[in-house]
Amino acid sequence: MKISDVIEQFLKEMMEENDGVIEIRRNDLATQFHCVPSQINYVIATRFKNEHGYAVDSRRGGGGSVRIRRVQPSGGNIVMHLVNHMGDRVSYQEMHFFLQDLLSAGILSERECKLLIGGLSDRALGMENPHRDAVRARALKNALVHLIS
Amino acid sequence: MKISDVIEQFLKEMMEENDGVIEIRRNDLATQFHCVPSQINYVIATRFKNEHGYAVDSRRGGGGSVRIRRVQPSGGNIVMHLVNHMGDRVSYQEMHFFLQDLLSAGILSERECKLLIGGLSDRALGMENPHRDAVRARALKNALVHLIS
DNA sequence: ATTGATGAAAGTCAAAGAAAGTCAAAAACA
DNA sequence: TGTTTTTGACTTTCTTTGACTTTCATCAAT
Numbered sequence: 605m606k607i608s609d610v611i612e613q614f615l616k617e618m619m620e621e622n623d624g625v626i627e628i629r630r631n632d633l634a635t636q637f638h639c640v641p642s643q644i645n646y647v648i649a650t651r652f653k654n655e656h657g658y659a660v661d662s663r664r665g666g667g668g669s670v671r672i673r674r675v676q677p678s679g680g681n682i683v684m685h686l687v688n689h690m691g692d693r694v695s696y697q698e699m700h701f702f703l704q705d706l707l708s709a710g711i712l713s714e715r716e717c718k719l720l721i722g723g724l725s726d727r728a729l730g731m732e733n734p735h736r737d738a739v740r741a742r743a744l745k746n747a748l749v750h751l752i753s
Numbered sequence: 754m755k756i757s758d759v760i761e762q763f764l765k766e767m768m769e770e771n772d773g774v775i776e777i778r779r780n781d782l783a784t785q786f787h788c789v790p791s792q793i794n795y796v797i798a799t800r801f802k803n804e805h806g807y808a809v810d811s812r813r814g815g816g817g818s819v820r821i822r823r824v825q826p827s828g829g830n831i832v833m834h835l836v837n838h839m840g841d842r843v844s845y846q847e848m849h850f851f852l853q854d855l856l857s858a859g860i861l862s863e864r865e866c867k868l869l870i871g872g873l874s875d876r877a878l879g880m881e882n883p884h885r886d887a888v889r890a891r892a893l894k895n896a897l898v899h900l901i902s
Numbered sequence: 903a904t905t906g907a908t909g910a911a912a913g914t915c916a917a918a919g920a921a922a923g924t925c926a927a928a929a930a931c932a
Numbered sequence: 933t934g935t936t937t938t939t940g941a942c943t944t945t946c947t948t949t950g951a952c953t954t955t956c957a958t959c960a961a962t
Contacts, residue, residue, distance in 0.1 A: 608937065630922055640939050645923065650936085661874055663846075665946025667755035668921040715900060719868055722899020728892040739888070743877040750871020751864060757947065779912055789949055794913065799946090814956025817911040846946075875923090882944080 607639055612651040615672065624674040624753070630662075648672070654745040655688055659753040673753035680752050682709050687745050693737035694744055696726055702744070720747060756788055761800045764821065773823035779811075797821065804838035805854055806831075831858050832901050836894045842886035843893055845875050851893070869896060 611633070618626050634641040648670070652658040657675040662668065675684060686702055694702070703720060706712040712720075722728065724740050731739065760782070767775050783790040801807040801821055811819040826834035835851055843851070852869060855861040861869075871877065873889050880888065 606937070631920090641922075642924080642940075643938065646937070659871060660876060661870070662922060663946080664920090664922045664944070666920045666948070667758075668946075670922075713864075716865060716868055718900050719865055719896045720872065723869065723872060723892045723896030725895060725899075728888075728895035730888060730891055739877075739879060742879055743872045743892075746874060746877035747868045747872030750874075751867050755947070780910090790912075791914080791950075792948065795947070811912060812956075813910090813912040813954065815910045816957070817955080819912075844945085881924090 607637060607643065608647050608650070611637055611639075611644065611647045615647070615652075619672065619674055624676070625671070627669050627671045629669050644670075654749045657684055657749065657753075659746065659750040661750075673750075675749060675753045679711060682706070682711060683748050683752050687748055690741055690745060692741050693734060694741040695737050696724075696740070699724060699740060699744060706748075716751075720744065756786060756792065757796050757799070760786055760788075760793065760796045764796070764801075768821070768823060774820065775822075776818050776820045778818050793819075800850070802850075804835065804840070805850055806834070830901075831855070831860060832897050836897055839890060839894060841890050842883060843890040844886050845873075845889070848873060848889060848893060855897075869893065 614637075615626060615628070628644075630641050630644045633644050637643075648660055652660055652672055657680065659673045659675075660670065662670040683706070686705065690702070700721070703712065703717045707714065707717050724743055726736060729736050729739055763786075764775060764777070777793075779790050779793045782793050786792075797809055797819070801809055806824050806826065807821055808824050809819065809821050811817065832855070835854065839851070849870070852861065852866045856863065856866050873892055875885060878885050878888055
């Protein structure tokens with residue numbers, strides 16, 4: 605049994621018992637499983653992607669930690685369907701279509717769409733393509749999964 | 754829970770109950786929370802910045818103290834006030850502080866904050882600093898301005 | 903009334919500490 | 933062989949600590 609699988613299993617069980625949210629200290633977990641800390645990053649990067657329905661955020665520095673949340677079963681399926689059909693580049697136009705869908709499905713409000721349209725416009729992101737559309741894709745997925753988890 | 758966060762919380766609650774003005778003795782506060790006095794300076798420097806709507810002034814010497822007060826942005830437009838004072842680089846942590854401001858001012862909902870926190874996290878943006886904080890600053894400003902226009 | 907000493911505040915700044923992140927080489931596996 | 937996993941050296945971010953500095957008030961001596 606691979607250590608990565610063991611850690612993945614452990615985290616997912618922990619999440620089951622915990623309403624879909626866990627908060628861990630990377631170094632503690634590494635100690636617990638006798639592996640290097642960056643192994644935890646590997647597990648998170650490969651097993652807890654947005655596309656799988658997980659939102660991750662973390663803080664560095666003293667008192668820092670990593671939090672992982674799972675999408676809520678209710679209402680999550682439409683969003684996850686979109687997230688999984690998004691690909692890893694999303695143009696501004698495409699984003700509009702996605703947001704239109706979510707708006708008419710009643711999942712996002714008009715204000716919420718506005719925030720994303722403003723924040724993830726070409727002007728806001730600033731960089732050139734293809735980088736820009738890649739950043740937008742990641743940002744949009746993260747935003748949506750974060751919202752419903 | 755970090756001691757800095759505890760102190761921040763304490764001061765903000767105190768300010769709530771006190772009409773937006775508090776006056777503290779740095780050394781007493783440090784004693785009360787079992788930390789060094791300069792920790793108080795750290796909390797004030799990171800959590801009570803001007804751009805978050807606080808004004809700090811202090812007197813040294815015998816009988817000295819620190820006064821912190823909430824400043825209402827004149828003209829009433831809190832969003833524009835924040836956007837104008839944001840600077841052209843915003844860290845993830847700073848964004849949290851800004852969003853907290855907007856949340857407690859009743860300008861953004863919790864969902865709207867979640868969208869931005871997820872969409873503009875380090876993970877979502879992907880690139881390295883200093884570029885990352887610059888993109889986040891632009892994106893956040895654009896999102897907020899777009900929202901109110 | 904001026905000066906000077908003393909002590910009581912707060913301020914500054916950089917080092918140390920505490921976390922997480924990155925990246926690519928090495929190893930294991932299919 | 934090509935992909936996935938493991939490892940570890942190095943980096944970044946944030947917090948805590950403490951030595952040193954500056955400012956102010958008071959009081960005693962001129």
